[in-house]
Amino acid sequence: MSQNGILLFAKQPGPTSFSAIGTVKRALKTTKVGHTGTLDSFAQGLLVVCIGSLTKLAGNITAFDKTYKAVIRFGEETDTLEFTGKTVKTAPLPAKEQLETAVIKFTGNIMQTPPLFSAIHIDGKRASDLAREGKTKELPARPVTVFKAEIEDLKLNSEGLVEYALISFSVSKGTYIRSLARDIAAECGSAAHLLGLYRTQVGNFNIEDSAGFSLLEDFSIDNVIKTADEFLKNSETPVTQKKDSEELYAEIKSHMLDFDEETAKVCGFETTKTTSVEADANFKNGKKLLSAMFTTNLHSFKPDTQIAVFSQNEKFLGLIYKNPEGRVSYKFVIPAE
Numbered sequence: 001m002s003q004n005g006i007l008l009f010a011k012q013p014g015p016t017s018f019s020a021i022g023t024v025k026r027a028l029k030t031t032k033v034g035h036t037g038t039l040d041s042f043a044q045g046l047l048v049v050c051i052g053s054l055t056k057l058a059g060n061i062t063a064f065d066k067t068y069k070a071v072i073r074f075g076e077e078t079d080t081l082e083f084t085g086k087t088v089k090t091a092p093l094p095a096k097e098q099l100e101t102a103v104i105k106f107t108g109n110i111m112q113t114p115p116l117f118s119a120i121h122i123d124g125k126r127a128s129d130l131a132r133e134g135k136t137k138e139l140p141a142r143p144v145t146v147f148k149a150e151i152e153d154l155k156l157n158s159e160g161l162v163e164y165a166l167i168s169f170s171v172s173k174g175t176y177i178r179s180l181a182r183d184i185a186a187e188c189g190s191a192a193h194l195l196g197l198y199r200t201q202v203g204n205f206n207i208e209d210s211a212g213f214s215l216l217e218d219f220s221i222d223n224v225i226k227t228a229d230e231f232l233k234n235s236e237t238p239v240t241q242k243k244d245s246e247e248l249y250a251e252i253k254s255h256m257l258d259f260d261e262e263t264a265k266v267c268g269f270e271t272t273k274t275t276s277v278e279a280d281a282n283f284k285n286g287k288k289l290l291s292a293m294f295t296t297n298l299h300s301f302k303p304d305t306q307i308a309v310f311s312q313n314e315k316f317l318g319l320i321y322k323n324p325e326g327r328v329s330y331k332f333v334i335p336a337e
Contacts, residue, residue, distance in 0.1 A: 045199030
């Protein structure tokens with residue numbers, strides 16, 4: 001079996017994304033593994049993992065829209081905007097009608113201020129590192145799109161106010177669900193933080209097709225409350241991926257996807273093929289990129305486009321890029337096995 005491919009993997013709540021893909025490394029007996037977007041330790045759901053020579057793809061698969069389910073706890077905001085942080089604000093619980101109105105307001109094209117605890121870089125340092133040092137800076141708001149926001153379940157207190165909400169979000173790249181929770185609560189005159197997060201879709205990749213999906217518990221408000229309590233109790237103990245078993249290893253091996261033209265298109269790339277064995281060799285040796293090397297005229301691709309190149313026998317050869325000015329250059333070439 002080829003050790004080059006893409007794997008959809010279901011991360012459980014607890015481990016870091018780095019620790020979670022350790023299971024993939026052990027199953028496939030390889031260290032060449034990289035994912036295309038992290039999940040916080042407390043979060044669960046879909047990781048798109050690149051394996052072998054395809055780790056070179058990981059940094060190039062960045063523009064995916066994503067779908068999440070989130071359990072939001074109202075009444076308290078934390079510095080990290082999730083339940084492991086320190087409480088920095090308290091406010092009354094919202095009414096159901098207030099929440100419904102606020103969720104609608106935060107649908108569509110919006111300006112969003114990222115969390116202070118985030119991977120965004122400020123003057124060469126991560127915002128989260130600066131925040132831990134007490135050097136907090138207000139991050140500039142940026143445009144994002146919330147394609148859909150839908151309340152799926154609520155848990156009310158004895159007065160009929162919202163304590164917890166389970167909301168599904170479909171969002172563009174760069175959207176922070178933690179910030180949505182904060183801003184939706186503020187619109188209600190309340191405060192909030194994330195108690196649980198579940199990534200169900202990355203681009204056209206779905207969690208139901210992932211290795212380890214059957215090990216995930218039902219993402220309900222009650223289950224998330226229980227999981228968060230367990231997470232806090234075990235916060236001093238290193239967490240490893242649960243059920244790192246031979247059965248999971250076998251599932252990982254069986255879920256490997258070849259990087260063919262169909263998968264490339266799902267990843268958001270344009271595709272083309274080389275025209276001959278000689279063109280294969282020219283491409284592999286980094287010769288000047290000419291339209292005659294490919295079945296598609298390079299001038300026909302739109303500017304700012306990544307193009308996956310395949311040989312006549314469907315083998316992935318590498319990635320090229322047509323920049324905004326129309327110049328085509330190599331991104332990388334897959335080395336010969």
